[in-house]
Amino acid sequence: MRTVRTFRTAVAVAGAFGVLSLTACGAAETGKSNTAGGDKTVKLTVPSWVGAQANVAVAKQILEKELGYKVKTQQMGEVLAWDALSKGDIDAILEDWGHPKEEKQYVDTKKTVVKGGDLGVTGHIGWFVPKYFADEHPDVTDWKNLNKYAKDFQTAESGDKGELLEGSPDYVTNDDAIIKNLKLDLKTKYAGSEAAQITAIKKYAAAKKPFITYWWTPQWLNAQIDMVEVKLPEYKEGCDADPEKVACAYPNTPLQKFLNADFAKEGGEAAEFLKNFKWTTEQQNEVALMIAGEKMSPEAAAEKWVKENEATWKAWLPKK
Amino acid sequence: MSATVTTVSKAGPTAGEARTEESGGLRDAVRRRRKLLAGGGVLAVLLVLGAVLLGGGGWPAGLTADISGPLDAANEWVVDNRDTHPLFLYFLLHLSNTATDAVNGVYQGLDALGWLGVMAAAVLVAWRSAGLGRRGLRVALTAFGAFAVCGLLGMWDATLLTIALMVVSVAIAAVLGALIGLAAGLSDRVDRALRPVLDTMQVMPAFAYLLPFVLVFGTGTPAALFCTVIYAAPPMARLTALGLRGADPAALEASVSLGANGRQRLWTARLPLARRQMLLGLNQTIMMALSMVVIAALVGAGGLGEEVYSALATTDVGKAFAAGLPIVLIAVWLDRTTAAAGDGTGTPGAAGSWLHGGRAWALVAAAVAAAAAVRTTTWPDTWTYDISTPVNKAQEWITANLTFTEVWAREFTLWVLNPLRDGLVWLPWWSVLLLVAAAAWLVGNWVSAVTATAAMAAIGVLGVWAKSLNTLSQVLAALVLTLVLGFLAGVLCARAKRLERWVRPLLDAMQTMPQFVYLIPVVALFGATRTSAIVAAVVYALPAVVRITTQGLREVDPAAVEASRSLGASTRQQLLGVQLPLARPALQLAVNQGVVLVLAVVVVGGLVGGGALGYDVIKGLSRGEMGLGMTAGIAIVCLGLVLDRVTQRTSRTPR
Numbered sequence: 001m002r003t004v005r006t007f008r009t010a011v012a013v014a015g016a017f018g019v020l021s022l023t024a025c026g027a028a029e030t031g032k033s034n035t036a037g038g039d040k041t042v043k044l045t046v047p048s049w050v051g052a053q054a055n056v057a058v059a060k061q062i063l064e065k066e067l068g069y070k071v072k073t074q075q076m077g078e079v080l081a082w083d084a085l086s087k088g089d090i091d092a093i094l095e096d097w098g099h100p101k102e103e104k105q106y107v108d109t110k111k112t113v114v115k116g117g118d119l120g121v122t123g124h125i126g127w128f129v130p131k132y133f134a135d136e137h138p139d140v141t142d143w144k145n146l147n148k149y150a151k152d153f154q155t156a157e158s159g160d161k162g163e164l165l166e167g168s169p170d171y172v173t174n175d176d177a178i179i180k181n182l183k184l185d186l187k188t189k190y191a192g193s194e195a196a197q198i199t200a201i202k203k204y205a206a207a208k209k210p211f212i213t214y215w216w217t218p219q220w221l222n223a224q225i226d227m228v229e230v231k232l233p234e235y236k237e238g239c240d241a242d243p244e245k246v247a248c249a250y251p252n253t254p255l256q257k258f259l260n261a262d263f264a265k266e267g268g269e270a271a272e273f274l275k276n277f278k279w280t281t282e283q284q285n286e287v288a289l290m291i292a293g294e295k296m297s298p299e300a301a302a303e304k305w306v307k308e309n310e311a312t313w314k315a316w317l318p319k320k
Numbered sequence: 321m322s323a324t325v326t327t328v329s330k331a332g333p334t335a336g337e338a339r340t341e342e343s344g345g346l347r348d349a350v351r352r353r354r355k356l357l358a359g360g361g362v363l364a365v366l367l368v369l370g371a372v373l374l375g376g377g378g379w380p381a382g383l384t385a386d387i388s389g390p391l392d393a394a395n396e397w398v399v400d401n402r403d404t405h406p407l408f409l410y411f412l413l414h415l416s417n418t419a420t421d422a423v424n425g426v427y428q429g430l431d432a433l434g435w436l437g438v439m440a441a442a443v444l445v446a447w448r449s450a451g452l453g454r455r456g457l458r459v460a461l462t463a464f465g466a467f468a469v470c471g472l473l474g475m476w477d478a479t480l481l482t483i484a485l486m487v488v489s490v491a492i493a494a495v496l497g498a499l500i501g502l503a504a505g506l507s508d509r510v511d512r513a514l515r516p517v518l519d520t521m522q523v524m525p526a527f528a529y530l531l532p533f534v535l536v537f538g539t540g541t542p543a544a545l546f547c548t549v550i551y552a553a554p555p556m557a558r559l560t561a562l563g564l565r566g567a568d569p570a571a572l573e574a575s576v577s578l579g580a581n582g583r584q585r586l587w588t589a590r591l592p593l594a595r596r597q598m599l600l601g602l603n604q605t606i607m608m609a610l611s612m613v614v615i616a617a618l619v620g621a622g623g624l625g626e627e628v629y630s631a632l633a634t635t636d637v638g639k640a641f642a643a644g645l646p647i648v649l650i651a652v653w654l655d656r657t658t659a660a661a662g663d664g665t666g667t668p669g670a671a672g673s674w675l676h677g678g679r680a681w682a683l684v685a686a687a688v689a690a691a692a693a694v695r696t697t698t699w700p701d702t703w704t705y706d707i708s709t710p711v712n713k714a715q716e717w718i719t720a721n722l723t724f725t726e727v728w729a730r731e732f733t734l735w736v737l738n739p740l741r742d743g744l745v746w747l748p749w750w751s752v753l754l755l756v757a758a759a760a761w762l763v764g765n766w767v768s769a770v771t772a773t774a775a776m777a778a779i780g781v782l783g784v785w786a787k788s789l790n791t792l793s794q795v796l797a798a799l800v801l802t803l804v805l806g807f808l809a810g811v812l813c814a815r816a817k818r819l820e821r822w823v824r825p826l827l828d829a830m831q832t833m834p835q836f837v838y839l840i841p842v843v844a845l846f847g848a849t850r851t852s853a854i855v856a857a858v859v860y861a862l863p864a865v866v867r868i869t870t871q872g873l874r875e876v877d878p879a880a881v882e883a884s885r886s887l888g889a890s891t892r893q894q895l896l897g898v899q900l901p902l903a904r905p906a907l908q909l910a911v912n913q914g915v916v917l918v919l920a921v922v923v924v925g926g927l928v929g930g931g932a933l934g935y936d937v938i939k940g941l942s943r944g945e946m947g948l949g950m951t952a953g954i955a956i957v958c959l960g961l962v963l964d965r966v967t968q969r970t971s972r973t974p975r
Binding site: 049086090155192 | 400403531534622626636638639708730734852
């Protein structure tokens with residue numbers, strides 16, 4: 001009796017899956033959009049940091065108001081965004097801090113992604129200490145003196161070493177190798193997310209406590225909390241080639257735009273506009289600070305900037 | 321892991337069961353003592369032998385197997401073949417396109433109803449489910465309030481998108497869960513085979529399998545939908561199976577004597593008798609699905625989760641809260657509505673019985689159609705209120721004034737976490753295995769000892785020994801805190817009914833508010849440390865423990881308590897001598913839920929400075945390194961298995 005029942009159940013389950021797979025009688029469309037929500041549409045990814053949100057907000061404002069497109073934005077991690085760009089789930093990444101592995105795979109090998117040119121903003125990663133601490137101890141800004149201050153950076157988490165605060169796993173970092181190769185009494189502590197890192201920095205700054213952190217420019221927080229970069233051994237082309245042996249500073253990275261190959265060819269005015277999109281670090285920071293510092297919505301911040309900077313963005317519009 | 325019943329309402333044992341268990345307690349105790357002595361002796365011998373033969377230190381490098389290589393290769397293959405391989409073209413892509421279309425369809429349907437139509441539908445369905453009386457009114461008002469607040473917070477559109485995703489994923493999860501539950505309820509063998517699968521579905525962090533799903537199904541709705549289904553289906557399956565197994569034998573007997581064959585019996589007796597359990601299962605499935613809303617946003621599914629997630633980038637707690645609150649409200653609305661439907665209060669018998677069945681539903685449909693015909697669009701912009709500024713002010717004030725938290729966090733790390741972690745890491749690997757085996761054997765039997773040891777060994781083989789022990793130390797600390805606080809609060813709530821009523825909305829909020837919302841306040845109070853990770857875990861796991869404890873104590877036979885009182889026992893003696901021992905099965909379930917829920921937050925802990933396995937899982941997702949993420953995910957599942965076996969008695973009541 002029991003086996004009969006089990007058998008019947010199995011048939012029922014198999015039947016259900018059968019019906020499901022019946023829908024699979026023809027080949028599916030591959031380039032179909034995977035977002036719930038609408039033909040003149042541009043799909044952009046919104047990275048998690050505010051500078052990149054500013055790019056997208058301004059691009060969206062102009063695409064919608066000036067060129068009559070509908071812009072759909074999707075939030076996701078950086079590597080996922082590359083994958084989605086390759087598939088055509090999104091059309092463009094406006095700010096990329098360097099993903100050599102993905103660039104090789106999608107731009108050089110599969111040719112599903114093409115370069116979109118410079119964003120105009122130059123990014124730089126480094127180690128930073130707060131200005132109030134650097135003012136008291138000016139020699140902390142040279143890596144050679146860091147071991148002297150390791151004690152000041154000590155926390156319950158880092159034991160007898162100084163704590164070097166790190167951010168999200170998304171970010172490019174060689175810090176563990178740098179510490180080891182320069183023989184520093186520091187230990188990395190991964191906050192795990194940008195939000196946690198910023199909150200921790202704000203907390204230190206409010207209490208005027210010493211700290212050292214992995215940090216970068218452009219970043220809106222830099223307008224609120226003054227930080228000074230610690231000089232690491234100078235960056236030379238190729239000194240970061242072997243991730244195990246890095247013992248030098250991070251390079252200055254001109255941030256890049258990337259477009260889906262099909263979109264770049266067939267995207268018309270929108271694609272042309274996104275290729276032309278180029279502004280300065282200061283301009284990006286202006287919008288970013290409105291969003292993060294003044295807690296304006298990205299739309300409102302972009303609207304304000306677009307109203308005040310007509311000359312800048314008129315140059316980005318496709319030539320008629 | 322046993323049934324994950326987070327908002328437990330029927331989990332407590334009946335007093336009768338508890339008493340029969342107590343009568344066998346003495347024999348049990350003697351057997352236990354003997355077992356303890358024997359176990360201690362064997363353990364001592366083995367420890368000495370191990371020390372001589374194997375030496376100390378962490379897991380030997382020679383005994384590891386790196387699975388990230390093959391996983392990364394699989395990852396690569398998918399990326400290279402997904403546009404051309406028939407498996408994708410003829411099957412998987414259909415799945416993902418259908419999923420997108422379904423969610424899109426529901427969203428557009430809701431959007432077409434307009435805000436008045438959606439509200440009418442929610443309120444009337446709630447009212448219809450809960451009946452005509454005062455209860456119906458209250459449930460209907462809850463629905464109205466929930467939607468009105470979502471609108472007022474300016475989250476109307478995001479709420480609709482989230483509801484659309486929830487409707488489709490809950491529907492799939494419920495059907496899938498019911499089918500699995502049916503199979504497990506009818507066959508013992510299937511039940512046994514499925515249990516570990518269901519456990520893994522719940523304990524494996526969604527972050528770990530999100531990446532493969534994104535690669536196969538694409539970013540956006542499909543990946544989010546399927547992940548949600550995986551996480552949300554188990555409670556439905558478990559409770560369906562439980563309902564089928566627990567059906568009243570007398571009723572089944574009656575249907576057999578009436579000449580019903582197997583299928584008839586299933587449709588006319590067993591399934592109707594399991595209705596309450598199945599509806600509770602549906603309720604739990606909805607809650608689980610809602611807890612995936614923010615994780616879905618990580619791969620671009622949009623909705624409320626995206627609002628929460630984007631608020632994090634600007635460390636805007638107020639905005640995150642404004643987006644998290646609707647999630648709590650949807651949960652409360654659905655919880656009350658499905659609970660009312662489960663109790664069957666909406667079924668005939670009450671006054672106005674002409675208003676039930678098809679007639680009442682027709683009325684509901686007509687009213688909704690009328691509301692939709694007004695053709696309102698989305699929620700009017702002028703009817704919104706921005707709560708983010710006051711919330712941010714409050715948060716800043718609290719974090720500026722509660723400075724003792726930081727001192728506490730520091731001391732806790734120095735005196736509890738560091739010694740615990742260092743101690744675990746310092747222990748020779750074989751002695752950890754022995755300890756696990758001994759503990760599991762003492763609590764359960766040799767089968768659980770073997771399972772637990774194998775799971776612990778698997779962690780070593782995966783090459784994440786030290787990280788796992790670090791995570792284990794955090795989990796243990798969080799678990800102890802959760803249980804101590806939870807039992808205390810549970811006892812208080814069981815004794816003071818009014819307190820429980822006050823606490824209930826708070827517990828609801830703690831359970832359904834996405835952990836991402838309190839990420840920033842936690843870091844602001846405790847710093848980016850392991851302590852923050854532990855606090856986040858305690859906040860999440862506490863409500864279930866409080867609820868189960870309260871329920872368990874409440875259901876202790878009043879006669880037993882009365883008897884002890886008449887014998888002159890003080891309140892304390894009553895509690896310690898009678899109520900707590902009688903409520904032991906419920907307390908054990910509470911421990912089990914503590915383990916499951918604390919493990920569920922390990923990944924979130926990685927986002928606030930918890931490091932170890934949680935960080936690896938997030939890193940795997942955000943860097944696209946499937947091997948790293950999956951390895952850490954599997955290690956978390958193994959830790960869950962170990963903890964389950966060393967905390968749960970094997971004399972499990974049939975589920």
